[in-house]
Amino acid sequence: MASTLRSPGLNPASPTSLATLLTLADSRLPTGGHVHSGGVEEAITSGLVLDVPTLRAYLRRRIRCQGLVTASLAAAVQTGVLTVEAADAETDARTPSPAGRAASRAQGRGLLRLAKRVWPQHPWSALGTRPHLAVAAGVVGTAGAVAPEHTALSLVYTTMTGSATAAQRLLALDPADVAALTFELAPLCEQTAAVAVEELADLSDPLLDVLAEHHAARERPLFVS
Structure with missing residues (x-):
């Protein structure tokens, strides 16, 4: 399935929307994302x-699959290509793993909770109580006057950094090595975000789905997902 959303490339944002973008991409944002490892705990x-090289391979996989899909759905919501209801169904269809769907809705609920505090006048009722992360992010992008390209970029970027930070903690990696890795992968994040706003992505990664299911069945994991 391919629906044109925007012309390729990242457009400049106003100072206000750029500051909002930086806040949305901040790991300290209280949306519950810090308790999700994006499957890296199970990996x-x-x-x-096991180390920085294998983490690099894992992060590239996350960016190119889950990052791309989540970002494309959010952009579709923000540009009106998909309604909230349609985007919710499309996200379910693109997330084969029940554990993956649960993690997405948990993070979407956390983002919605914060957004209601930040933009209380925005109409949030259409999202319900447990929206998928991509769907919530698309509506938040509209409320925060963030360009769709930058909404997509924030999702791709946090898909990478969430897993990178979790791996740093679990493997006791040198924070400088992990930071250098995120800088190295930044161009891939930008390229992926540019693709995400062009059309809806409809791929999945069986390995990531299997890891999500195994993690959900494990006793006492450190991260929710």
Whole structure:
């Protein structure tokens, strides 16, 4: 499925929307994202992520699949290509793992809770109580006057940094090495965001889905997902 959303490329944002973008991409944002590892905890437990090189491969995989899909759905909501209801169904369809869907809705609920405090006059009722992260992010982008390209970029970027930070903690990696890795992958994040606003992405990664399910069945994991 391919629906044109925007012309390619990232457009400049106003100072206000750029500051909002930086806040939305801040790991300290109280939306509950810090308790989700994006599957990297299970990847470490399974021996797939052991060090910086294997973390690099994992993050590239996350960016190109889950980052792209989430960002494209958010952009579709923000540009009106998809209604909230349609985007919710499309997100379910693109998230085969029940554990993955639960994690998405948990993070979407956290973002919605914060957004209601920041933009109380915006009509939030259409999102319900447990929206997917992508759907909530699209509506938040509109409320915060953030360009769709930058909404997409914030989602791709946090898809990477959430897993990178979790891996740093779990593997006791040098924070400087992990920071250098995120700088290295920044161009890929920008390229992925540019693709996300062009059309809806409809791919999934079976490995990430399997990791999500195994993590959900594990006793006493450190992260929710």
